[in-house]
Amino acid sequence: MSDIDTASVGGLVEVSDLTVDFGDLRAVDGLTFRLARGAALALVGESGSGKSTVASALLGLHRGTGARVSGSIDVAGVDVQRASDDELRRLRGAKAAMVFQDPLSSLDPYYAIGDQIAEVYRVHTRASRRAARARAVDVLDRVGIPDAARRSRSRPHEFSGGMRQRALIAMALACEPDLLIADEPTTALDVTVQAQILDLLHTLREETGMGLLLVTHDVGVAAESVDEVLVMRHGRAVEHGPVAEVLGAPARSYTRELLGAVPRVDAPREVGGAKPGLNADAVSEGGIVSEGKVVSEGKVVSERKAVSEGEAVPGSAGTGGAGILGAGPGGAGPGGAGPGRADPGRADPEVVLAATGLRREFGRGKRVFTAVDDVSLTVRRGETLGIVGESGSGKTTLGRMLVGLLEPTAGEVRHEGHARVGVDPAVQMVFQDPVSSLNPRRTVGESIADPLRARGEREEGRVRGRVRELLERVGLEGAHYDRYPHEFSGGQRQRVGIARALAADPRVIVCDEPVSALDVTTQAQVVALLGELQRELGLALVFVAHDLAVVRQVSDRVAVMRRGRIVEEGPADEVYDNPQDPYTKQLLAAVPALDPRIAAQRRAARRELAAV
The missing domain is CATH 3.40.50.300 (P-loop containing nucleotide triphosphate hydrolases)
Structure with a gap:
């Protein structure tokens, strides 16, 4: 049976006993879930819980990487495990599209935004260049890019972070997919732009009837955006149910602990x-x-x-x-x-x-x-x-x-x-992105030692001893001196950045x-x-x-x-409980609410304000 023949059978996404191994590491362990057409599901969990691995598996992106994928994956009627490479190419973009976490690395810096969207449209529809160009302007306008015809000629670096994310969503919408997979789409965005992106996703779901699979570590983002939540830990499902039930009265201790870790504005x-x-x-x-x-x-x-x-x-x-x-x-x-x-x-x-x-x-x-x-x-x-x-x-x-x-x-x-x-x-600084602020060709120990050497310390034994002390002080091991940044997790790299700042005795x-x-x-x-x-x-x-x-x-x-x-x-x-400036009030109103009912009320209020 072809992918077209099966498209109307069952739910939009059917995953059964999904397991993904990378060498000796089991990233996903026996996961089963279903997403109905037009519905929205959030995969929530800590870094390393397997969320993004699941999202990639839905589009067959692990094929050819050495990962071992087992279980059943059906997306928009396509058996992802058995599909040929040509069938997967037709699935990606046309029936299921993905919006990645970092739009800057997902977009080609050398080509105009409109040209990149038009190319995706032509690949899947064989439309003419003129038609593809018109489609690119249309979807950019649809996601709220002002003066879309002119801005379509801009390159990624000329867009703000929020506008780049909108451009990626426009690219995903170009072929009107049945499923949109959004992998941490608001991680690096401020609260007002985040609210705009979440409102956009909600509006697009209402207008197109597409399904949404949202991958996020932000529980508040999930409350704003989905119907159901699946909480993951160590590759397994911990809890799964309607968003109001899971966030309002979680049944599992891990879910309660995860919610307890969320800072409350x-x-x-x-x-x-x-x-x-x-x-x-x-x-x-x-x-x-x-x-x-x-x-x-x-x-x-x-x-x-x-x-x-x-x-x-x-x-x-x-x-x-x-x-x-x-x-x-x-x-x-x-x-x-x-x-x-x-x-x-x-x-x-x-x-x-x-x-x-x-x-x-x-x-x-x-x-x-x-x-x-x-x-x-x-x-x-x-x-x-x-x-x-x-x-x-x-x-x-x-x-x-x-x-x-x-x-x-x-x-x-x-x-x-x-x-x-x-x-x-x-006066020292801890930077936002420890990946770009640490030299990938140098060990973390050498990076931490830089402020010591800049102050005139030349005796190698003393330098290494002080760096080891600093590594241990920030919760790492002294033996990590000779490791490189890519060998650390995001939180560990941020600890390295803190150790480097402390080296100058600020x-x-x-x-x-x-x-x-x-x-x-x-x-x-x-x-x-x-x-x-x-x-x-x-x-x-x-x-x-x-x-x-x-x-x-x-x-x-x-x-x-x-x-x-x-x-x-x-x-x-005082500022948070009794804000005086209208802008402060606007910022606080844009913060995601853990209660889906409050989130819906805020979304409706933002719509009314935008319509004025």
């Missing part, structure tokens, strides 16, 4: 601390943050040590600020007299970092673009300042100026009262989106590690992120940026 910071104050070593052993405790295999490993109000944290030099764990020095909010609005240039021994009137422009003449515009702020010893805002708001540019990687066009940065000249070892660490691409448990591990280091070393942290829930839980104060300016600043709970 509506949860106030606890007196004496927040989730990052957990024991990092316990979390790094595979535990999950749940209800203020570290839980591993359903057992409590360690509990948060509360810090009474006003109690100083060890290493904080006697300040009233308890950093991540304590009540923090806080401030009086916008326009008040707290540290956030104090004169950044005043002599205050507790101010370790101060910026006054920072401005940064790019380009020249009529093409000049102001990325940061007249920003002033202070960071006190042992304090965490969170900086939030959409992509393009100037957060990363500001962070790079604070470190000295970018020189301001105007204004100045002072470290402990002294004007900064060049890069100061006392007073301040600027963290630029340090957990944006990590699942909730790995995210909890990294943030817990930062909290522990802050308490022990008295570090000040500047935490730059678009994840508002994480920022609330880690920050003493929060500054909200929009179009290069700080539009609101104050104590974290």
